[in-house]
Amino acid sequence: MPRPRTHDEALRLRLLDRAGELLSTEGAKALGLRRLAADAGTSTTAVYSLFGGKTELVNALYVEGFRRLGARLRAVERTGDVVADLVRLGLAYRASALASRNLYPVMFTRAVPGFEPNEAAARLARSTVDPLLETVRDGVDRGVLADVPPGVIAASCWAFAHGLVSLELDGNLPPEFGTAGMYERALRANASGWLRAGA
Amino acid sequence: MPRPRTHDEALRLRLLDRAGELLSTEGAKALGLRRLAADAGTSTTAVYSLFGGKTELVNALYVEGFRRLGARLRAVERTGDVVADLVRLGLAYRASALASRNLYPVMFTRAVPGFEPNEAAARLARSTVDPLLETVRDGVDRGVLADVPPGVIAASCWAFAHGLVSLELDGNLPPEFGTAGMYERALRANASGWLRAGA
């Protein structure tokens, strides 16, 4: 007896796509529910019936961003050389950030005012670096990396890549980084600093 | 003939103080002009006559944050040991961020929606890392650090400290970092990775 529903999965994806597009092209200020709904050919009610509100919509973008990042990190194949693997992971991190510049600000720079990721999303975000953690743990077990809690080394590598990308997206990275593989050089320097002394 | 002005320097400072306080205690969402003006005993007009608008007020907070950071970095005394100096600068960076958590989100995580630092503020932000750049340049000149453009090494060290602090403030740093000087250990690892091979 109901009227045919139009707030379906297809509309949900259209809203998410358009929201990411608005974020990337015009910034967080342009992500308004009225405009978003109009662009998707619906009304603001759709956001509430499909997500629950603007916060949850942004949370969905957040989750999507970390899923893509996680997929890229898991796709990095191991070479057996720990430093080389860490460099590859760092490059994959940067590639993911540049590929979806639209989602990166939501994931890491609290681009939307009132938004805080919920518990499940935060756990997903932390577990995204698991491939990195495994690589580090393997290196520590084999005595290649320093005898330090693997979580510390993994967090350091993550922080480094995150900081570099963050500076790059804000245009605060010197132009030399664009050329001559300075990115790779920096990642190698950071990783090799954790090599066990005398190796 | 005018009426006595109350939109003076003292009110300007009061507004800045209260704005930083609101940011730190209740987040960017709580920084509204009406409430800010009421707390400072004035009206929203004061923000426009003293700053020009909310964006410029946030820009003033941004500038203030980088001035404090710059002061802390310039206060770090050199030891002659490049790695030790870089570690000290990294620790000073963290100390500054923790000392004024209220300003850090404005400086680095675009906490306020429409805000983008103006050109002068952006130049001030970049020049804040000058002490770091000088230390690196000295190390490269003396042949202690790798023969890489100093801007690259300096940006890398900055990115690392920035990434670590960013993760820490978001609660994504493993608990080991709080203890046992793991922070210093990580900074040392990152810096020593740039030592000239065979040194």
Add this chain to the structure above:
DNA sequence: CCGGTTTCGTAACAGCGTCGCGTTTACGGT
């Protein structure tokens, strides 16, 4: 063909940043 039921769009509400307008205030000239 009409009643019931589910679903969606509209419009109202409180809040925001912004700015024009009217009031307030003190001084200088009469």
Add this chain to the structure above:
DNA sequence: ACCGTAAACGCGACGCTGTTACGAAACCGG
């Protein structure tokens, strides 16, 4: 002593935001 003038400030309106209550719309069974 008083009033006109000119500057400075606060009030309130405007258009916008996220959110939600409510009425209209659309289908199916009787």
